[in-house]
Amino acid sequence: MTSDDHFTPGHEPGRGYHDIGGLDYGSVDPRVTDARPWEKLSIVVGNALGMNGAKVIRTDETRRTREELGEQLYNELGYFERGIESMRRLLVEKGVVTDAEIETRMAAIAQNMARIGR
Numbered sequence: 001m002t003s004d005d006h007f008t009p010g011h012e013p014g015r016g017y018h019d020i021g022g023l024d025y026g027s028v029d030p031r032v033t034d035a036r037p038w039e040k041l042s043i044v045v046g047n048a049l050g051m052n053g054a055k056v057i058r059t060d061e062t063r064r065t066r067e068e069l070g071e072q073l074y075n076e077l078g079y080f081e082r083g084i085e086s087m088r089r090l091l092v093e094k095g096v097v098t099d100a101e102i103e104t105r106m107a108a109i110a111q112n113m114a115r116i117g118r
Contacts, residue, residue, distance in 0.1 A: 016067060017071040017074060017075075018066065018067050018074055035080075038080075039080040042080050042083055042084050042087075043080075043083075045087065046062070046083060046087060049087065049091075056090075056091070056094065056096060057087065057090045057091075057094075061090055062083070062086045062087065062090065065085075065086040065089045065090055065093075066082050066083075066085075066086045068089075069082065069085065069086075073085075088102060
């Protein structure tokens with residue numbers, strides 16, 4: 001299976017597009033790779049917001065929002081990106097932040113990164 005292939009089991013009755021358990025999805029690369037800094041940070045932020053931290057989000061809520069991404073977006077995003085998008089949606093849903101606040105902050109970060117040459 002290539003990275004361009006998207007397996008969508010959601011066409012099977014009773015199975016969502018995200019549910020690949022027990023299906024032949026190809027081989028798994030057993031090599032361990034180092035997580036990139038932003039991937040590690042996404043886990044730290046999730047833990048800080050979760051039940052061992054501020055208790056703002058719960059595991060079942062993040063599962064729900066991942067499953068609500070829709071088939072196309074779910075398949076376009078990687079594992080850590082899905083987690084970040086899930087957290088973003090929950091924080092907006094709960095009124096912790098707004099989409100506009102996130103966009104403003106992201107623009108400021110992009111400007112700063114451009115300024116320092118990253």
